[in-house]
Amino acid sequence: xxxxxxxxxxxxxxxxxxxxxxxxxxxxxxxxxxxxxxxxxxxxxxxxxxxxxxxxxxxxxxxxxxxxxxxxxxxxxxxxxxxxxxxxxxxxxxxxxxxxxxxxxxxxxxxxxxxxxxxxxxxxxxxxxxxxxxxxxxxxxxxxxxxxxxxxxxxxxxxxxxxxxxxxxxxxxxxxxxx
Amino acid sequence: xxxxxxxxxxxxxxxxxxxxxxxxxxxxxxxxxxxxxxxxxxxxxxxxxxxxxxxxxxxxxxxxxxxxxxxxxxxxxxxxxxxxxxxxxxxxxxxxxxxxxxxxxxxxxxxxxxxxxxxxxxxxxxxxxxxxxxxxxxxxxxxxxxxxxxxxxxxxxxxxxxxxxxxxxxxxxxxxxxxxxxxxxxxxxxxxxxxxxxxxxxxxxxxxxxxxxxxxxxxxxxxxxxxxxxxxxxxxxxxxxxxxxxxxxxxxxxxxxxxxxxxxxxxxxxxxxxxxxxxxxxxxxxxxxxxxxxxxxxxxxxxxxxxxxxxxxxxxxxxxxxxxxxxxxxxxxxxxxxxxxxxxxxxxxxxxxxxxxxxxxxxxxxxxxxxxxxxxxxxxxxxxxxxxxxxxxxxxxxxxxxxxxxxxxxxxxxxxxxxxxxxxxxxxxxxxxxxxxxxxxxxxxxxxxxxxxxxxxxxxxxxxxxxxxxxxxxxxxxxxxxxxxxxxxxxxxxxxxxxxxxxxxxxxxxxxxxxxxxxxxxxxxxxxxxxxxxxxxxxxxxxxxxxxxxxxxxxxxxxxxxxxxxxxxxxxxxxxxxxxxxxxxxxxxxxxxxxxxxxxxxxxxxxxxxxxxxxxxxxxxxxxxxxxxxxxxxxxxxxxxxxxxxxxxxxxxxxxxxxxxxxxxxxxxxxxxxxxxxxxxxxxxxxxxxxxxxxxxxxxxxxxxxxxxxxxxxxxxxxxxxxxxxxxxxxxxxxxxxxxxxx
Numbered sequence: 001x002x003x004x005x006x007x008x009x010x011x012x013x014x015x016x017x018x019x020x021x022x023x024x025x026x027x028x029x030x031x032x033x034x035x036x037x038x039x040x041x042x043x044x045x046x047x048x049x050x051x052x053x054x055x056x057x058x059x060x061x062x063x064x065x066x067x068x069x070x071x072x073x074x075x076x077x078x079x080x081x082x083x084x085x086x087x088x089x090x091x092x093x094x095x096x097x098x099x100x101x102x103x104x105x106x107x108x109x110x111x112x113x114x115x116x117x118x119x120x121x122x123x124x125x126x127x128x129x130x131x132x133x134x135x136x137x138x139x140x141x142x143x144x145x146x147x148x149x150x151x152x153x154x155x156x157x158x159x160x161x162x163x164x165x166x167x168x169x170x171x172x173x174x175x176x177x178x179x
Numbered sequence: 180x181x182x183x184x185x186x187x188x189x190x191x192x193x194x195x196x197x198x199x200x201x202x203x204x205x206x207x208x209x210x211x212x213x214x215x216x217x218x219x220x221x222x223x224x225x226x227x228x229x230x231x232x233x234x235x236x237x238x239x240x241x242x243x244x245x246x247x248x249x250x251x252x253x254x255x256x257x258x259x260x261x262x263x264x265x266x267x268x269x270x271x272x273x274x275x276x277x278x279x280x281x282x283x284x285x286x287x288x289x290x291x292x293x294x295x296x297x298x299x300x301x302x303x304x305x306x307x308x309x310x311x312x313x314x315x316x317x318x319x320x321x322x323x324x325x326x327x328x329x330x331x332x333x334x335x336x337x338x339x340x341x342x343x344x345x346x347x348x349x350x351x352x353x354x355x356x357x358x359x360x361x362x363x364x365x366x367x368x369x370x371x372x373x374x375x376x377x378x379x380x381x382x383x384x385x386x387x388x389x390x391x392x393x394x395x396x397x398x399x400x401x402x403x404x405x406x407x408x409x410x411x412x413x414x415x416x417x418x419x420x421x422x423x424x425x426x427x428x429x430x431x432x433x434x435x436x437x438x439x440x441x442x443x444x445x446x447x448x449x450x451x452x453x454x455x456x457x458x459x460x461x462x463x464x465x466x467x468x469x470x471x472x473x474x475x476x477x478x479x480x481x482x483x484x485x486x487x488x489x490x491x492x493x494x495x496x497x498x499x500x501x502x503x504x505x506x507x508x509x510x511x512x513x514x515x516x517x518x519x520x521x522x523x524x525x526x527x528x529x530x531x532x533x534x535x536x537x538x539x540x541x542x543x544x545x546x547x548x549x550x551x552x553x554x555x556x557x558x559x560x561x562x563x564x565x566x567x568x569x570x571x572x573x574x575x576x577x578x579x580x581x582x583x584x585x586x587x588x589x590x591x592x593x594x595x596x597x598x599x600x601x602x603x604x605x606x607x608x609x610x611x612x613x614x615x616x617x618x619x620x621x622x623x624x625x626x627x628x629x630x631x632x633x634x635x636x637x638x639x640x641x642x643x644x645x646x647x648x649x650x651x652x653x654x655x656x657x658x659x660x661x662x663x664x665x666x667x668x669x670x671x672x673x674x675x676x677x678x679x680x681x682x683x684x685x686x687x688x689x690x691x692x693x694x695x696x697x698x699x700x701x702x703x704x705x706x707x708x709x710x711x712x713x714x715x716x717x718x719x720x721x722x723x724x725x726x727x728x729x730x731x732x733x734x735x736x737x738x739x740x741x742x743x744x745x746x747x748x749x750x751x752x753x754x755x756x757x758x759x760x761x762x763x764x765x766x767x768x769x770x771x772x773x774x775x776x777x778x779x780x781x782x783x784x785x786x787x788x789x790x791x792x793x794x795x796x797x798x799x800x801x802x803x804x805x806x807x808x809x810x811x812x813x814x815x816x817x818x819x820x821x822x823x824x825x826x827x828x829x830x831x832x833x834x835x836x837x838x839x840x841x842x843x844x845x846x847x848x849x850x851x852x853x854x855x856x857x858x859x860x861x862x863x864x865x866x867x868x869x870x871x872x873x874x875x876x877x878x879x880x881x882x883x884x885x886x887x888x889x890x891x892x893x894x895x896x897x898x899x900x901x902x903x904x905x906x907x908x909x910x911x912x913x914x915x916x917x918x919x920x921x922x
Contacts, residue, residue, distance in 0.1 A: 017667040017676075020683060023657065027664040060665060083657065107656055122709045126649040133650075155650055 006047035023106045026086050031056050035085050042091030077153070084152050094146030097127050130155055234281075237268075238522040256627045258372040258525050262620065265529015273533050282534065283527040285595040289482075292520045293592070294472045296368055297483050299517035300392065301490025302468075302509075308385045309491065310678075315567050315575075316389035319583075323390065323559050324363055324397040330555045332359025335547055344543040350607040353409050358611050360401035361597055362552060362618060366590030367391040367483070368521055369619075373588060373627045380640040383579055387586045395483035395592075396432035400424070402596055403479070410604055435481030439488030442471035446489070447496035447693040454695065460505035461512060464497060496693040524591045528619065531594070538613035545614050549621060557584040578637045585630060588622040589615075652708040 012018065012028045021027065034040040036059070037052050045052070059082040061075070087095045087103055101123040108119045130147050133155055147155075238261075245260050246252055252260075272281065309316070336355040338344050350358070370391045374384055404424040411420075446467040453460050468489050475485035498506060531537075560583050568574040575583075597615040602608045634641075663679040 012668070015667055018664055020679075021660050021664050021667070023660045024664060027661055030661075031668075057665075057669075060662075083654070083661075086657070086661075103657070104653065107653065107660075122649065122653075125709060125712070126653055129649050156654075 006049045007053065008047045022109050023103070026089075026103070026106065029089070030082065030086050033085055035091065036082060080153060080156055081149065084149050087147075094148055095152070096146035097123065099146075100127055234523060234526075235519060238519065238526055241526070242522060254628075254631075256373050256376050256631075258369065258521075259624045259627050261522055261525035262529040262623055265526040266532060267529075268526065269530035269533030272530070281527065281530050282537075283524070283531045283591065283594060283598070285599045288524070288591065288595045289476070290473075292524050293368075293483075294469055294486060295513070295516035295520045296371070297392070297472070297486045298465075298468050298490060299513045300367065300371060300388070301487035302494055302513060304389075304487070304491055305381070305385065306491050306494070308381055309389060312382060312385055312389065314570065315386050316393060318563055318567055319386065319390040319560075320393035321397055323556075323563055324365075324394040325401070326559045326562075327363035327552070327555055328360040328397075328401055329356065330359075330559075331363055331548070331551045332356035334551045334555070335359065335544070338543065338547045343547065345541050348541050348544055348607045348610045350605070350610075353405060354605055354607060357402070357405035357409055357600075357605070358597075358614075360398065360405055361593050362548065362589060362615060363555075364394050364398040364589070364592060365391040365587045366592050367395075368524060368592070369588035369590030369623055369627075370586065372521060372525070373623070373630060374586065377631055377634050378641050379582060379634060382573070383582055383639070386575075387583055392483055392487050393432075396435060396481035397428065398592070398596075399479075399481050400428045400431050403427075406600075406604075410601075431479070431481050432484060434478065435475045435484035436488045438475045438478070438480060439471050439485035439490075440492050442467050442474070442485070443489045443492030444693070446493045447500070450497050450500040451693060451695050453501070457502050457505060460501040461508040464493075464501075464509050465512070496690070500693075500695045525623075528591055528594060528623075532616045532620065537598075537609065538616060539609035540613050541610045544610055545617050548614050548618060552587075552589070552618065553584075556587045560584040560587075578639055581637060582630075582634065582639055585626060585633065588626060589619050590623065591619070594619055649709060649712060 009028055009032065012031070018024050018027075029044065030036055031053070032044045032046075032048060034043050034045055037045060037048065037055055039045065048056075059079055084095070085091075087099055089099055089102070101120050104123040104126070105116060105119045108114050108122075127147075130151065133151075241261065241264050242257070245257060269281075332352070332355040335344070335358065336350075336352045339348065339350065339355070365387070367388065370388055374387065404427065408420070446464065449463055449467070450460060453463065468486055471485045471489045472482045475482040501509070560580050564575050564580050564583075594615055597608070597611050600608045600611065605611070659675065659679070662675040666673050666676045
C-alpha cells in the first residue's frame with residue numbers, strides 16, 4: 001500500500017495472488033467504481049483512501065442475525081448491487097448482451113481450450129434464461145434491452161446470498177471505527 | 180466350498196426346509212440296484228445361493244407391495260415397514276422351525292451389506308456442501324460421539340449404582356462405557372433411510388449425514404479400546420493405554436481417509452486409460468472402492484471413512500473420464516445395490532429381534548438407555564451448536580438443533596457391534612442386546628414415524644429444488660473469484676483463499692494427471708452446466724414431440740402442440756411461442772465421425788453468421804409465406820437459432836473442431852421448409868447473399884440482415900464472409916425451389 005494514504009490501481013497490480021484471478025480487472029475496477037464508492041453515477045476514481053476502501057469492504061459484511069427483515073432485504077440489495085455494478089461496466093443501468101459476453105469470456109479465460117464462440121453462446125443462453133425469468137413471454141415486437149437491476153433482483157430471488165458474499169474476518173464492526 | 184460359504188451367510192447348515200434326496204439308497208444286499216432316476220432334487224447344491232436370492236426377492240417384493248399404497252408410504256417411512264415385516268417373517272420362521280434361523284450376522288453385515296450403502300453415499304455426496312460444512316460435521320462426529328458415549332455409559336453406571344438396574348446385570352463401569360460407545364453412534368443407514376423421505380434443507384441433511392459417516396472412526400476406536408480394556412481387566416489398564424487410545428483415534432481416522440484417497444487416486448488414474456475398454460469402467464469403480472473398504476477393514480482402520488473419501492475424491496475425475504453410458508451404469512447399479520442392502524438390513528433386524536434366546540430383558544436398563552440417549556444427544560447438540568455458531572457463516576438456529584438431535588438415529592451398526600461382543604468377557608451381553616434392539620426399533624420406528632410431522636410442524640426449511648440455471652452457475656463462479664480476490668487484497672488467508680489454491684493445484688497437476696486428455700481440455704464447470712442444460716433442453720424438446728406447430732394455422736403437418744409445464748427451458752419457450760422449426764437432434768450425438776465434424780463445422784459457421792442479437796434488432800421476416808401484416812413470432816426464430824448455436828458450439832468444442840472450410844453436404848431434408856426462403860425473398864428485395872442461410876440440416880433459420888443500425892451489422896458481416904463462400908450455391912438452389920413452392 002502506498003504511504004501517502006491513498007491507493008491507486010497500480011498498487012492492486014502488485015498483489016501477486018491476484019494475477020491468477022480471471023476477473024481481476026473487473027474486481028479492481030469495482031474498488032474504484034464511483035457507484036460503489038457512492039460518489040457518483042458512474043466513472044472511476046483515480047485513487048481511493050482508506051475510508052473508501054472500507055466502504056467497498058462493507059459490501060462483504062455478514063448479514064447480522066439481529067437485523068430485522070427490512071434491514072436484511074436492504075443488505076441483500078446492496079450486495080447484489082455491487083455485483084450488478086461489476087457486470088454493468090458502462091454504467092447505463094442495464095447489463096447488455098455485450099457486457100454479459102464480456103463477463104463470461106473473462107470467467108472462461110482461464111481455460112484456453114474453450115473458444116470464444118462457446119463463451120458467447122453461453123452468455124447468450126444465460127441472457128435468454130434471464131429474459132425468460134424477468135419478462136416471461138415476450139411479444140414479437142418486444143426487444144429485450146438488457147438486464148436492469150430489478151430484473152437482476154428477480155433472478156436472484158430465492159437464492160441465498162448470505163453465504164456467498166461474506167468474508168469471514170469482517171465479523172468485526174470496522175466501519176464504525178473510521179471516524 | 181458351498182458348505183464353507185454357508186456359515187458365512189449365516190444360514191444354518193441344517194437348512195430350512197432342506198429335503199433329503201429322494202434317490203434311494205442301495206437297498207439290502209441282494210436287491211438289484213435302482214434304475215436311472217428321472218428327476219433328482221438337488222437342494223443341497225443350490226441351497227446357499229438360492230436362499231440368498233430368495234431373501235433379496237422377498238425384500239424387493241415387500242418394497243413393491245408397500246408402494247402400492249401411496250397413503251401408507253407417505254406416512255410411514257419404508258424402514259419401519261421393513262422392520263415390521265422382518266418381525267412378522269421372523270415370527271413365522273420361529274413358529275415353523277421352532278428355532279430362529281436367519282440373523283443379522285456381523286460378518287455378512289460388515290463385509291457385504293454395509294459397503295454398498297456407504298459407497299453410494301460417498302460417491303454421490305455433494306462435495307462442495309460437504310467441505311463447506313466440514314467444521315460442523317467434524318465437531319459433531321468426533322466431539323459429539325465422544326460426549327454421547329461417555330455420558331451415556333457413565334449415566335447407566337450411575338443408574339446401576341443407584342440400584343435401578345437389576346444386579347443380575349453384571350457390568351462394571353468399563354462395560355457400560357463399552358455399551359455407551361456402541362449405542363451412541365448415529366447410524367448412516369438409518370439416517371439415510373429416514374431423511375431421504377423427509378427432505379430437509381441440504382445444510383441440515385449434510386450435517387447429520389456427514390456426522391453419521393464420520394463418526395465411524397470414533398465408534399470403531401472407542402469400541403476397540405473399551406473392548407480391549409475389558410479384556411485386560413480394568414485393573415490392568417495403565418496410563419499409557421489411555422494415551423494409546425487417543426492416538427489410535429487419529430491413526431484410525433486419518434489412516435482410513437488416507438487409504439480411501441490412495442484408492443481414489445488409483446481409480447481415477449485407471450479410468451484415464453479405459454477408453455478402449457469401456458465395458459469394464461463400472462466394474463473398476465466398484466472393485467476399487469470395495470477394495471478400499473476391505474483394505475481399511477483389514478488394517479483395522481475406519482472402513483467407512485475410507486470408502487467415503489474414495490467416493491468423494493475420485494468422483495470428479497472418474498465422471499470426466501468414463502463414458503456417458505458407464506456413468507449411468509455406475510449410478511444405477513450403486514443405487515440398486517444400496518437400496519437392496521438397506522432393505523435386507525432392516526428386514527434382518529426385524530427377524531433377529533424375534534430370537535429371544537439371544538437377549539434378556541431388564542426394564543431399568545432399557546428405559547434408562549432410551550432416556551439417556553435422547554437426553555444427552557439433545558444436550559450435546561445444543562452445546563456444540565452454541566460453540567459452532569461463533570464461527571459459522573450461517574448460524575444453526577433452534578429448529579435446526581431440534582431436528583439434529585431428533586434425527587440422531589441408531590441402527591444396524593449398533594446392533595452388529597453388540598452381537599460381536601464376547602459373552603465370556605462381558606456377561607451382561609444379553610441385556611445389552613435386548614437394549615440395543617429396543618433402542619434401534621424405537622429410533623427407527625417411533626422417531627422415523629414422527630420426524631415428518633415434526634419437520635412440518637416446526638416449519639423446517641425444506642430443500643428447494645433449484646433447477647440448475649446458467650445464470651446461477653455464472654454468478655457463483657463470479658462470487659468465488661470476487662471473494663478470493665478480496666481475501667487476496669486484504670491478505671487474509673481464509674477459506675476462499677485455500678479453496679482457490681486447491682483449485683489451482685488441482686487444475687495444474689492433479690487434473691492433468693488423472694483426467695483423460697480430451698476431458699481435461701474442456702473441463703470447466705460453467706461449460707458442464709451449459710452442456711447439461713443443452714442436453715436436457717434438447718431431450719425434452721424431442722420428448723414433447725419434435726415437431727412444433729406454430730399457433731397460427733398454417734399448412735404444416737405436425738403434431739398438435741401440447742401444453743408444457745412452465746419451465747424456463749429454452750425449448751419450452753420455443754414450443755409455447757409456436758415456432759415451427761425442428762432441430763435435427765442427430766447433431767447431439769457425440770460419436771465422433773467425419774460426417775459429424777463436417778456438419779458441425781458447417782453448422783457452426785452458418786450459425787455464427789446467422790445470429791443477430793435479438794436484443795437489438797427485430798427480425799422482420801417470417802418463416803412462412805404469409806401476408807405482411809400477420810406478424811409471426813420471428814423473434815422466436817432467434818431463440819431457436821440461439822439454441823441451435825448453443826448445441827453446435829458445445830458440440831464443436833467438445834470435439835475440438837477447428838474452423839475448416841468444407842462443402843456442406845446436403846442432408847436428407849425431410850423436414851425442410853422451403854417456404855421460408857421464398858418468403859424471405861418476398862419481404863425484402865435484397866439479394867440472397869446477405870440474407871439468412873439455409874441450414875441444410877433441416878432447420879430453416881431466416882433472419883435477415885436488414886438492420887436498423889448499419890453499424891452493428893459489421894459484426895455479422897465478418898462472419899457472413901466466411902459463411903457465404905460455400906453456401907451461396909446451395910442458397911440459390913433452394914431459392915429456386917422455394918420460389919416455385921412458395922407461390
